[in-house]
Amino acid sequence: MLQEQVVPSLMKWGVSPQADLVYRTLVAFGPLTAGGISRSLTMQIRQVRGALEELTALGAAAPGPAPVARRSDGRIWSGRPPAHVSAMLRDRHHRNAVARYRLSRRMSRTLSPELLTDHLRILASGARPLAAGGQSQARMMEINRAGCRESISVSGDSAYSTAAVKAAAPIDRAMAERRVTMFSLGVPASDEHETGWHDVEMHSLGMQYRELPELPGRYIIFDRTTALVRKKPFDPTHGMWEINDPTLVAELLALFLQDWSLAKEPHWEWTPPHGLSSREGAVVALLATGLTDAAVAARLDLSVRTIAYTMSTLMDRYDVINRFQLGLRLGTATAQPAVPLDVSETRR
Known part of the structure; x- marks a missing residue:
């Protein structure tokens, strides 16, 4: 009988589609033999065996005792609890991402993100201050209505409030509806993050998203000509700067391109x-x-x-x-x- 529980996909942590499907089947329907899984999914037995080997190596599935005087295919396999497996894979993924990021940083020429906190230089460029909340959101909507073709969004925040995401969602959906090219660069979500659903939605609408273990702040670039930069990199309550100076926008774009080249796509x-x-x-x-x-x-x-x-x-x-x-x-x-x-x- 089908068990009433949520079985999250494991593919976002790098698990193959075949192993993910076998794991979902084990959790949903309970312990099964390799042959039983093969018949249930109409999957070739060699693919099932490969998937079970992958899940066993990850600690997501385990075989029962070998049956007496029977072929190995008679062994019954069980899936470990989804919450335990998700937490284990998430931690492993984060450790690997941090190691790759630090190695890449050592091997590359890192651009300085000091512009994000250099208010005197930003003011000298004629930047326009935007108040937090309404004014910043209104300016983004205005840029979108003016026919924006590309949006580049960078955020070092590991969590957003539901209210903040709900306020930004109509702008993002409007851009997706207009087929605006969207790039988003972020950091892995913290345990307090409850609005990852919007990233999933935007990915389904065509947004390209990558992650780094850490980023220097929050900024958005529209059509590579206008940038909105948070005044305090990790505090949205102070509002944003609107920058149109070509030199500063080019510096921000260069910083984004470098970070984008180092970032990795999460497994959706x-x-x-x-x-x-x-x-x-x-x-x-x-x-x-x-x-x-x-x-x-x-x-x-x-x-x-x-x-x-x-x-x-x-x-x-x-x-x-x-x-x-x-x-x-x-x-x-x-x-x-x-x-x-x-x-x-x-x-x-």
Whole structure:
């Protein structure tokens, strides 16, 4: 019988799709033999064995005692609790990321981020001060309505409040709707971070996102001509500077390009396959994180009925009878990766 618990995807931590699917099956349906998994997923037995070896090496699955006088395929496999596995993989991923980052920094020429705190130089450039909250948000909306084509966002904050994300979400969605090219560079979320759903949503809408273990502050560059820089790198209550000076904007862009080249893409829990609309992709991506229909509706500013209708439409389209089957179909469907964009190319 299907167990009622959220089973997060392990692919965001570098686990292969086959191993992730086998792990989900073990947790959802309980202990199974390799042959049982193969039949349940219609997966070749050699792929199942490879997935079980990967999960065992990670500590995410374990075999029971070898059966007496039976082939090894009769051994029963169990998945370890999702909370334990997620925490273990998250810690391992963070340790590896910090090690790679420090090595890359030692081997590269690091640009100085001092501009982010050099207020005298920023003032001398004729920068315009923007108050925190309303004025900064209003200016971003104004830039978007003026026909912005590219947005580069950098943040060293490891957590945002729900209110802050809800305020920024309409601007981000409007840019995605207009097919603005979006790059976002951030740091791994802290345990207090409860708004990672917006990153998942924006990824499903086409945003390119990478992470570094640490970043010097918060700034946004629009069309490589206008930059908004937080006055206090890690304190949003002091507002931002709007910078249009070509020399300063070019320095910020160079800092971003260097950090972007060192950063790594996180393993997202789910990438929408072709054929899903932006709304369908966002809904399924957020449901895959374990959110309820009501929670997804609140985050996307939709009704619960709309979420249910969207899922019903998808189940009809993929000819499945429940959401679990839909998740398996979408999770194993061939998804074409987005074509990488050359961020070094000057956009006019």
